[in-house]
Amino acid sequence: xxxxxxxxxxxxxxxxxxxxxxxxxxxxxxxxxxxxxxxxxxxxxxxxxxxxxxxxxxxxxxxxxxxxxxxxxxxxxxxxxxxxxxxxxxxxxxxxxxxxxxxxxxxxxxxxxxxxxxxxxxxxxxxxxxxxxxxxxxxxxxxxxxxxxxxxxxxxxxxxxxxxxxxxxxxxxxxxxxxxxxxxxxxxxxxxxxxxxxxxxxxxxxxxxxxxxxxxxxxxxxxxxxxxxxxxxxxxxxxxxxxxxxxxxxxxxxxxxxxxxxxxxxxxxxxxxxxxxxxxxxxxxxxxxxxxxxxxxxxxxxxxxxxxxxxxxxxxxxxxxxxxxxxxxxxxxxxxxxxxxxxxxxxxxxxxxxxxxxxxxxxxxxxxxxxxxxxxxxxxxxxxxxxxxxxxxxxxxxxxxxxxxxxxxxxxxxxxxxxxxxxxxxxxxxxxxxxxxxxxxxxxxx
Numbered sequence: 001x002x003x004x005x006x007x008x009x010x011x012x013x014x015x016x017x018x019x020x021x022x023x024x025x026x027x028x029x030x031x032x033x034x035x036x037x038x039x040x041x042x043x044x045x046x047x048x049x050x051x052x053x054x055x056x057x058x059x060x061x062x063x064x065x066x067x068x069x070x071x072x073x074x075x076x077x078x079x080x081x082x083x084x085x086x087x088x089x090x091x092x093x094x095x096x097x098x099x100x101x102x103x104x105x106x107x108x109x110x111x112x113x114x115x116x117x118x119x120x121x122x123x124x125x126x127x128x129x130x131x132x133x134x135x136x137x138x139x140x141x142x143x144x145x146x147x148x149x150x151x152x153x154x155x156x157x158x159x160x161x162x163x164x165x166x167x168x169x170x171x172x173x174x175x176x177x178x179x180x181x182x183x184x185x186x187x188x189x190x191x192x193x194x195x196x197x198x199x200x201x202x203x204x205x206x207x208x209x210x211x212x213x214x215x216x217x218x219x220x221x222x223x224x225x226x227x228x229x230x231x232x233x234x235x236x237x238x239x240x241x242x243x244x245x246x247x248x249x250x251x252x253x254x255x256x257x258x259x260x261x262x263x264x265x266x267x268x269x270x271x272x273x274x275x276x277x278x279x280x281x282x283x284x285x286x287x288x289x290x291x292x293x294x295x296x297x298x299x300x301x302x303x304x305x306x307x308x309x310x311x312x313x314x315x316x317x318x319x320x321x322x323x324x325x326x327x328x329x330x331x332x333x334x335x336x337x338x339x340x341x342x343x344x345x346x347x348x349x350x351x352x353x354x355x356x357x358x359x360x361x362x363x364x365x366x367x368x369x370x371x372x373x374x375x376x377x378x379x380x381x382x383x384x385x386x387x388x389x390x391x392x393x394x395x396x397x398x399x400x401x402x403x404x405x406x407x408x409x410x411x412x413x414x415x416x417x418x419x420x421x422x423x424x425x426x427x428x429x430x431x432x433x434x435x436x437x438x439x440x441x442x443x444x445x446x
Contacts, residue, residue, distance in 0.1 A: 028222040031141050032441040034214045035434070038137050041215030048129035055122030062115030065108040070099045096283030096306065103278055103311070106270035114263045121256045124249040131249070131432045138423055138440060140210040142416040144221050147203035149412035154196040157405040161189045161398065168394050181394035188398045222444040228415055230366065231422050231439060238356045241429050245348045248430025254337075254344035261337035265330040271316065271323045280309040348428065355425040362418040369411040376404040419443065 039045060073096050080089035102108060165185035171177035210219050235241065245251060283306040316323070383400040386392030419440060426432035 028220045030222055030441050030444055031138065032437050034141065034210075034216075034219065034221075035134070035137050035437045037214040037216060038133060042133060042136075042213060044136075045129055045133045048126055052122045052126040055119050059115040059119040062112045065105070065111060066102060068099055068101045070097065072097050091288045092285070093288075094283060094285040096281055098281040099279070101278040102275070104274070104276040106273050107267050107275075110263050110267040110270060114260050114267075117256045117260045117263070121253050121260075124253045124256070128249040128253075130434055131427045134432060134434060134437055135420075135423060135427055137213060138420055138437075140206070140213050141221050142420055143206040144203070144210050144219075145223060146413050146416050147199070147206040148223075150409050151196070151199040151203050153405045153409045153412075154192065154199040157401065158189070158192040158196050160401045160405075161185065161192050164394065164397055164401070165189050177394065184395050185398060188402070222446075224415065224443055225445040229443060230363070230415060230418050231443070233356075233359055233363065233422065233425075238353055241352050241356050241425065242349050244429050244431055245345075245352055246430075248348050248428075250344050250348055251341070251430065254341035258334070258337040258341045261330070261334040265327065265334050268323065268326040268330045271319070271326070274313050274315040277312045278309075279312050282307050348430065351428040352425070355421065355428045359418060359421040359425055362414060362421050366411065366414045366418055369407060369414055372407045373404070373411055376400070376407045380404050 075092075075094055077092045078090075079092070165182070165188075168177055168181040168185045172179060172182050207219065210221070211217055285304040285306065287302050287304075380397075380400040380403075383392050383396050387394065387397050423432060423436060423440070426436060
C-alpha cells in the first residue's frame with residue numbers, strides 16, 4: 001500500500017536533499033586532516049591562542065619594573081615685567097635627562113614572579129583549549145558517522161517493512177491472512193517512514209556542525225575500518241589513570257593560582273620594607289634676558305650644566321593599619337586558593353574514575369550488542385521461516401526486524417562512544433595530546 005501523496009513527496013524531498021549533499025561532497029576526509037583545518041579556523045581555539053599570546057606581553061610589562069627608567073624633559077619660558085623703576089625680559093631654555101634604576105624593591109620583584117606564574121597559567125589554558133578542540137572535533141566527526149548509520153538502518157528498516165507490507169496485502173487478497181496483518185504492517189511502515197525523516201534531518205544537522213567547526217562545506221568523514229577494531233584501554237587499572245592526573249591542566253592551573261595568592265601575601269608584607277633607587281640626571285639650561293633700570297641695563301644671559309647622581313630611599317612609617325589589613329586579606333585569599341586547588345585535585349580524580357568506568361562499561365556494551373546483533377539476525381531468520389510455514393504471524397516478523405535494526409543502530413553508536421570515551425578519559429586525566437588524534441585516524445578506513 002503506497003504512502004499518501006503529501007507524505008511521499010515530503011520524504012522524497014528530505015531524502016533527496018541528503019543524497020545531494022553526499023553526492024556533491026568532497027572525497028572522504030580523515031579526522032587528522034580536519035583537525036589541522038580546525039586549528040586554523042575554529043574561533044574558540046583561535047581566541048584562546050590570542051589570549052595566550054597576550055599573556056607573554058603582560059609578563060614582559062612586569063619585567064620592566066626591574067629595569068632602568070629614563071626620561072627626557074625640555075622647556076622654554078619667555079617672561080617679562082615693567083615697573084616704574086625697571087623693566088626686564090628673559091628667555092629660559094632647559095633640557096634634562098633623568099634616570100632611575102631600582103636597587104631594592106621587594107614588591108616589584110614579587111610582581112614579576114606573579115607575572116611568570118600568570119604566563120604559566122596561560123600555557124595551561126591553551127593546552128586545555130587544544131584538548132577541548134580535539135574532543136569537539138571528534139564528537140562532531142563521530143556524530144556524522146552515527147547519523148549516517150542511523151539513517152542507513154532506518155532506510156533498511158523501511159524497506160524491509162515495505163516488503164512485509166506487500167506480502168501481507170498479497171496474503172489478504174488470496175485469503176490466507178487477515179486485514180489485521182495488513183494494518184499492523186501499514187502502521188509499522190508509517191512509523192518507520194517518520195523515523196527515516198527524523199534520521200535524515202539529524203544527519204544534515206550533524207553535517208552542518210562539522211562543516212562549521214572546520215570551515216569547509218560538505219565534509220565527508222571516513223568511516224571506521226571493517227572489521228571495527230576499537231582502541232584498548234591502557235592502562236587497564238583505574239588507579240594508574242588517577243596517578244597521572246598530577247599534570248592535568250586544571251590541577252596545574254589551580255596550583256599556580258595558589259602560588260600567585262601566596263606571592264600576593266609576600267607583596268603585601270613587603271609594603272613595610274624600604275625601597276631603594278639609584279637616581280641620576282644631566283641637564284642644560286640657558287638664560288637670555290635684559291634688566292633695565294634708571295642707571296642703565298644689565299644682561300642675564302648665561303648657560304648652565306646640572307649633573308647629579310645619588311641613592312634615594314623611601315620607608316613607610318605609618319599607613320593607618322592599611323598594610324596589616326591588606327596582609328590579613330591576602331592570607332584569607334591564600335586559604336581560598338589552597339582549598340580551590342584541593343577541590344580541583346579531587347574533582348579531576350573523581351572525573352577520571354568516572355570516565356574510566358564509562359569506557360569500561362562502553363566496551364562491555366559493545367560486546368553485548370555484538371552478541372545481540374548475531375542473535376537478532378538468527379531470530380529474524382527463524383521468525384521469517386516460521387511465518388512461511390504458518391507458525392508465526394506477520395507481527396512477529398515486524399518485531400524481529402525492528403529488533404535487529406535497533407540493535408545495529410545502538411551497536412554503531414556504542415562503538416563511537418567507546419572511541420570518544422577514550423579521548424575524554426585522557427582529557428579528564430590531563431594526558432590528551434593533539435597527537436592522540438592519530439589514534440582515531442588509525443581506526444578509519446583508507
